[in-house]
Amino acid sequence: MGKYLILETIAREMRIGVLVLDSDGSALYANPSFLEFFPVRGGVEGKHVSDLMTNAHLLNAVSGFLQKRRGSPESMEIGEGPVVYSARLVPIKEKADFSLILFLQDITEEKRVETIKRDFVANVSHELRTPLASIKGYSETLLDGGMDDGETLREFLRVIDRHATRMSRLIDDLLTLSRLESHQMTIVSAPVDIGELVLSMIPAFEKQARDKSITVSTSIPQGLPKALGDHDRLEQVLVNLLDNAIKYTPSGGSVAVIAASDGQSVRVEVKDTGIGIPAADIPRIFERFYRVDKARSRELGGTGLGLAIVKHIIQGHNGRLNVESAPGAGSSFSFSLKACK
Ligand SMILES: Nc1ncnc2c1ncn2[C@@H]1O[C@H](COP(=O)(O)OP(=O)(O)O)[C@@H](O)[C@H]1O
Ligand SMILES: [Mg+2]
Structure with missing residues (x-):
């Protein structure tokens, strides 16, 4: 040749x-x-x-x-x-x-991934450093004599405990995301009774809702077909959406979980009467660590990863995710999954 x-x-x-x-x-x-x-x-x-x-x-x-x-x-x-x-x-x-x-x-794509990775590491470091700095500051004050006062001791330990909880929640969320991304956490596809799943989860949120005088209601039609999905991952999606709905709704508001089906798919909506989300922020809230109000999210114990996990899981189901929200008018997060025939 x-x-x-x-x-x-x-x-x-x-x-x-x-x-x-x-x-x-x-x-x-x-x-x-x-x-x-x-x-x-x-x-x-x-x-x-x-x-x-x-x-x-x-x-x-x-x-x-x-x-x-x-x-x-x-x-x-x-x-x-x-x-x-x-x-x-x-x-x-x-x-x-x-x-x-x-x-x-x-090499545009390689550069893009590189930037995302670098930003991610910087974000994680920052998110971990903040609670760690508080833990260190409060424990140093206690060791420097602050613990001789019983009142101060109790109060500071409570702060330390809160920050430690936040750090461990952050690490749990990071591990979940990384397992989802590396496909170590596979999404199984089996019939899931969404109505039963929703009802089983409400009690876990009762205290959080009662403390803020928020009413949580559910609407699940008779004969709702089962959805095709992964029970445990969908539970995680609902936990994250319900947690947000209650967190970002002021006292006296309400949260509703509404399921519906057109026979082809099962749709679940988590709706609140909360603070809502400005239009400019909506496209970004599913990004890791993106929050409309960083200080408020931290104050409420958030990690900024909840919706990133939700998006990953719903995408893994080939499902659809939808948000409707406006400041002061509440928010509605919904997802659709294939219905079992
Ligand atoms: N139901 C909701 N009402 C108002 N804002 C919300 C709601 N759900 C999410 N958000 C906004 O989206 C951001 C990202 O949500 P998420 O990823 O769950 O992080 P986190 O709740 O830890 O801050 C929140 O910080 C908040 O600004
Ligand atoms: Mg959240």
């Missing part, structure tokens, strides 16, 4: 963009991937590199090579519009001929 045919096939099929420049910086050849990255009408042949690409760092490096007509290969990361490339410039010299080959790999 001809060497040329093999090389040409490689250049045509690879996902890396290749651009070959002559000693003036004009294009001799571009492979299909390069043209996909930088569509050029009428082909690239004869066009100068600066007509094709805009990144100043790259163009500088190219002119450096062309002026010296030598050098060792150079790698760099460049941005071209919204796309980030890993670029490698390789000079070739053969007798009097000089050319430069540019290899481009689209």
